[in-house]
Amino acid sequence: MNSVVTVRGLAHRYGRYPALERLDLEIRPGVTAVLGPNGAGKSTLLGLLSTGLTVQCGQIRLDELDSRRDTTRYRAALGFLPQTFTLPTNLTVAEFLTLTAWHRLVPRAERALAVRAALEAVDLLDRADTKISRLSGGMHRRVGIAQAIVNQPRLLVLDEPTVGLDPRHRRELRTLVRTLSTDRAVVVSTHLTEDVAAIADDVVVLDEGTLLFAGSLTELTGGGIEAADIDAAYDALTMGEVRR
C-alpha cells in the first residue's frame, strides 16, 4: 500500500542532547502506534510530524508535501490532538469548530458541512450549540478529536489520546480511532499495549531516540494480536534481546 508519510534521515536535538537519531519511516493508511519507554522520543517524533517542532535535519513528506518547504499546505492536510489541550470554554462546540476550520483553510462555503461531519464522526451533533464549559471530560476529548478532523486530514496525529479516560470512554475512543483510520494515516503515541492491540495496524518502537522496530503488528509479535503478545515483543525489543 502506498505510504501517506515518508520520513527520511530525521534527527532532532534539544541543544546538544540528541532526542531522535536519523529515522527512516514509511507511514501507511491505517493506524500506526508509536511505542517506547519514557524519553524514547515519541513526543519529539509527533511534534515533528505535527509541525509543532521544526525539522532540523532530514525530511518529512505528507503525500507530495514537504513539512518544512510546504508548511501551510502540509498543515492544511494535518490534524493534531496534543496530549493536553485547553478549549475555549466560552464558545459553543460549533463556534469553536468553525473557527478551527477557518484556521485550517477549509473554504468558507464548505465550513458548515465540515463542522457537521466532524461532529457526526465524534457523535456530538446534538451538542453543537452547547457551550464547551458545559461538556463532560469525555466530551472534551471528543471535541479535541473533532477539531483535529474538521479539515478531513490525510494525516491525523494523536498524542496519548486515551490517557485519563475511564474504561468506557477509552473503548469508545479506540472504536472512533479505528473508524477514522479508514481513509487516512493515524499516528497514535501510547504507553498502553491494550490500545495497540485494539487499534494498531502498524507499530513503531523507539528507544533512546533510535528506531527499534517499524512494521505491522503481526510482524512485531510473530502473529499474536493480544496485549500480552505485544508486551512480550516490546520487552524483548527494549531490553535488547532482539534488535531488528
Ligand SMILES: Nc1ncnc2c1ncn2[C@@H]1O[C@H](COP(=O)(O)OP(=O)(O)OP(=O)(O)O)[C@@H](O)[C@H]1O
Ligand atoms: N524541550 C526539551 N528540552 C530538552 N530536552 C528535551 C526537551 N523535550 C524532550 N527532551 C528530551 O528528549 C528526550 C525525548 O523526549 P520525548 O518527550 O520525545 O520522549 P517521549 O518518548 O515522548 O517520553 P514520555 O513517554 O516520557 O512522554 C528525553 O530525554 C527528554 O528529556
